[in-house]
Amino acid sequence: MNRPRITESSVPKIDYTANKNVARLNWMITELSREGRIAEARRVFDEMPDLEVITWTTMISGYIKCGMIREARKLFDRVDANKNVVTWTAMVSGYIRIDCIFEAEKLFNEMPHKNVVSWNTMIDGYVRNGRIDSALSLFEKMPERNTVSWNTIIMGLAQCGRIEEAWRLFDRMPERDVISWTVMITGLSKNGKIDEARMLFDKMLVRNVVSWNAMIMGYAQNSRLEEAFDLFQRMPERDVPSWNVMITGFIQNGDLQRARKLFNEMPRKNVISWTTMITGYVQDGQSEEALRIFSRMQVASGIKPNQGTFVNVLGACSNLAGLGEGQQIHQTISKTIYHDTPFVVSALINMYSKCGELGTARKMFDDGLTSQRDLVSWNGMIAAYAHHGCGKEAICLFKEMRNLGFKPNDVTYVGLLSACSHAGFVEEGLKYFDELVRDRSVQVKDDHYACLVDLCGRAGRLEEAFNFIEKLPTKPSSACVWGALLAGCNVHGDANIGKLAAKELLEVEPENAGTYLSLANMYALSGKWREAAKVRLKMKDKGLKKQPGCSWIEVGNGVNVFVVGDKSHHQSKIIYSLLQDLHAKMKKAGYVPNDNLSDLLYIVKYGD
Known part of the structure; x- marks a missing residue:
């Protein structure tokens, strides 16, 4: 309107x-x-x-x-x-x-x-801040409640995994509206109780499009895509969020092709539809396609980008090191209300940093602070220094941030520990990790453990890193921790610890060709040819192939992409000739290539 x-x-x-x-x-x-x-x-x-x-x-x-x-x-x-x-x-x-x-x-x-709205507002505040016990206590003290009160507390309990308590409150409700049912369905779905959610959905006397969307999203979140799609097709009426939910479901489950097909079939798209598709391509490593969709969005649809759109297309530019595209998008952003929002400023800092423009990134940060000080921007600049290995600058910025009254969060510590790791500041990194552990208000996550392992691994303190992982109270849920240890073993040629790290990694990601290659290379570096050959043969038997190395360079208005062994570039003969000349000059300068890999390939092919 x-x-x-x-x-x-x-x-x-x-x-x-x-x-x-x-x-x-x-x-x-x-x-x-x-x-x-x-x-x-x-x-x-x-x-x-x-x-x-x-x-x-x-x-x-x-x-x-x-x-x-x-x-x-x-x-x-x-x-x-x-x-x-x-x-x-x-x-x-x-x-x-x-x-x-x-x-x-x-x-x-x-x-x-106080009236019932006042009580509901405060309960909602507690829920938003994760203080569910405070919310529950206030709910019990309410002199009178309405349906909003019940819905808010049920949603809060479900969000923090206390689904049985949420269910009991749902049963106690004097009267329910369609939101009550939808909140409970969403809560059950998020807590893995998708069949119970479906039973509740089937019991609903009155359903609206939001209820259908919640059930479809529940199936998608629990990787039951066919049931989600079946429900989507059976919907009596669909709105734009219905399509967006189904597209998001396909993307989250790695089916970008079906997501794109559905996106193309949409009768009407909104900014969330376009942003979801852009995000999907960025997450899948197809940043060029993400930028193409962004261009289509601006030209064909006439829909204006929102904050999420800009953050994701800047992420695509960062992935491609596309400074030109990033600068054009920055110009577009400068004409919108999002030019000084913390997340966009942080994305701009990241883009300029990844494109090698650290000075511009710092200027963005300083200019942003004059109008709005926000933790997101501080985190972005610390991460930029970490990316460039500027440990001293990252530490100075961290200290300045705290002096100004900003409290570091989990993202801050990831950037800080990463900066210490890349700069070789082992003792400083250990000190800040200890500080993080003692700060009860910040949750220590796998990313922090991975940073510490990387810190020790780069310094050659592999046994210390391994012992640290072994003593963790809970086993790491992601591959990043063991991956950091394997990377350190690869650098220092420690096949013994590397073998243990690879074993743990393959339990989490059994089809990761990179893990097998890292292990084979470690064996080769330590002269264990037979073990290296066995690893390579195992890869071959499993049909695993490492994705070919890829690089690109921006020349003029175009991006030239190069893949290992590819000769499709129109100037490939000249390029390969220059490469041979470069190899000859490197040898003349005293560079000696590592022949372990060629020896290993010979063993794999011909045996002893």
């Missing part, structure tokens, strides 16, 4: 003495705030002679919507402020929106009067 836009001239030319204009002035404050013209909204507010409670609430809400919580609080705390329960609830909601749950809690406890 097109809203009437407030012009510059319409703001001051109003008869403020007419009571009939109060409603219009309140509307004007709302619209100006929505458009980001908060200073003009405040001018209207300040010039009004009689400020009713609804006007105070509207102005405070305007500040909150513009992310200006301090200004909202200043207005809220004024001695002449005209407040009611709606004003108080708006302020509590504002703190929740920016994850200031303690301030929200304090204000909620100070409220002179």
